[in-house]
Amino acid sequence: MLNISNNHVSEQFDITKYKSGEHIFGIRYHRVLKKLLLGFFGIIAIIMLLPWTQSISSSGTVTTIKPEQRPQTLQSQIPGRIEEWFVQEGDFVKKGDTILRISEVKSEYFDNQLTERTGNQISAKTSSVEAYKNKVDALRNQLSALKQERVLKLEQAKNKLIQSQLKVTSDSIDLEAAKINTDIAKTQYERTIELQKEGLKAVKDVEDKYSKLQESQAKLVSLQNKFLSSKNEAINSQLAISTINATYNDKFAKSQSDLYTAQSTGYNAEVEVSKLESSLANYTKRSSLLYVTAPLDGYINKALKSGVGETLKEGEQLVNIMPADYELAVEMFVRPIDLPLLHKGEKVRVQFDGWPAIVFSGWPNVSYGTYGATIIVIENFISANGMYRVLVKPDENDVEWPEAIRVGSGAHTIALLENVPIWYELWRQINSFPPNFYQPAGASDSSKDKKG
Structure with missing residues (x-):
């Protein structure tokens, strides 16, 4: 056997x-x-x-849709010294609530009445500006008065010149008449002498003619002096006109110089007022910066500076705050080879860390513990980890995400692609081929619309 x-x-x-x-x-x-x-x-x-849904798996973290809803750190805009804390870690604060108070550490801001004193300086400088404006107005009035006075003086001098010229003309006529009278008296005197020699005239007649001749000559000399005096007065009148122009030009120049000086000083005073007003605004703003307040409603996560009396620098981080109201999202990172397969508006399944789930990537309808999401952002530039960042938000038509999820927790995402048979997927995996490249219906329609 x-x-x-x-x-x-x-x-x-x-x-x-x-x-x-x-x-x-x-x-x-x-x-x-x-x-x-x-x-x-x-x-x-x-x-x-059987049908199999191709997918792209990726790991990511929970974040928020809007940047202002993400955890943020409050910094001190000025250097200072911590004086008092008004919150502790875990407290809920509303927008505008005071978190801590700091004091100045720079000597130029130690004065408690710095803003009041600067305001007084502004008032004084403003009065100075008004005074210079009034001075400018007075100098302008003075300049206008000088112009009117010059016009009147010139008219007076011109009238006097005309009078002098007329007087010269009159004296010249009188001088010519005196010359004629002197010549006549001389002729009569000589003729009387001849007649006296002939015995026709007496000596007394000769003496009378001689006396008239002397009077005519004396009058001629007097009129000559008067004529020369009139000419001098005419010349003096012309010189007076030139003197008036020169004198008032000097007065105009001095008045305009004073006017420009007053304007320049007034402008400098206005510049100083502007600087003081800027300083006052800066001092007032700096005083408000001594109290660090919450920029929004949120929770105090962690105090990055501790204690009282500790000094801090400008821009140094003080406390971390998490906004109370936020819209959750998940940022996932995909390989460059898979990026062309993703499009905005496509559906994604998300599994959160700490939430039990049974995942069948090829059969999403059989999966348990995953939640629906929609792609809203696809970055155009590669990240530092060598992948592209994609942002997804909750799908409004799917089950709501758990309320206990916190920003920063881990997540695993599965982007659903084209449906293929299982044999084709096995063949693709064995040959290391990428998933099928395709365009969703919405994307193709939108591209056609853009082209049209």
């Missing part, structure tokens, strides 16, 4: 005549095996024909 010998018992006896032999050698085991193998391969063939 052990088939050790070459002599077989089955050749000597017919074992099938016995019940045990018939029972053992009559069973056909290969028929059952064939049925099992056929059934197994049939099931495998059916499974290979």
Whole structure:
């Protein structure tokens, strides 16, 4: 029975005549095996024909849609010294609530009445500006008065010049008449002498003619002096006109110089007022910066500076705050080779850390513990980790995300692509081919609209 010998018992006896032999050698085991193998391969063939959803898996973190809703750090805009804390970690604060108070550490801001004193300086400088404006107006009036006075003086001098010229004309006529009278007296005197020599005139007549001649000559000399005096007065009148012009030009120049000086000083005073007003605004704003307030409603996560009396620099971080109102999102990172397969508006499944889930990436309808999301942002520039950042938000038509999720927790995302048979997916995975490139219906329509 052990088939050790070459002599077989089955050749000597017919074992099938016995019940045990018939029972053992009559069973056909290969028929059952064939049925099992056929059934197994049939099931495998059916499974290979089942649909499979191609997907892109990625890890990410929970964040917010809007940048102002993300955790942020408050900094001190001025250097100072911590004087008092008004909150502790974990407290809820509203917008405008005071978080801490600091004091000045720079000597130029130690004066508690700095803003009041600067305001007084502004008032004084403003009065100075008004005074210079009044001085400018007075100098302008003075300049206008000088112009009118010059016009009157010139008119007076011109009138006097005309009078002098008329007087010169009159004196010249009188001088010519005196010359004629002198010539006549001289002729009569000479004729009387001739007649006296002939005995026709007496000596007394000669003496009378001589006396008239002397009077005529004296009058001629007097009129000559008067004529020269009139000419001098005319010359003096012309010189007076030139003197008036020169004098008033000097006065105009001095008045205009004073006017420009007053205007320049007034402008400088206005500049100083503007500087003081800017300083006052800066001092007032700086005083408000001594109290660090909450920029929005939120929770105090962590105090980055501790204690009282500790000094801090400008721009140094003080406390971390998390906004109370925010819209959750998940940022995922995909490989550059998978980026062309993603489009805005496509559906994504998200699994959050700490939430039990059973995931079938190829059969999303069978998965449990995942939540729906929609792609809203695809960055155009690669991140430092060598991948592209994609932002997804909750799907409004799917189950709401858990309320207990916190910003910063981990998440695993699955981007659903095209439906293919399982055999094709196995063949693609074995050959390391990428998923099928496709365009969703909405994206193709929008691209056509853009082209149109």
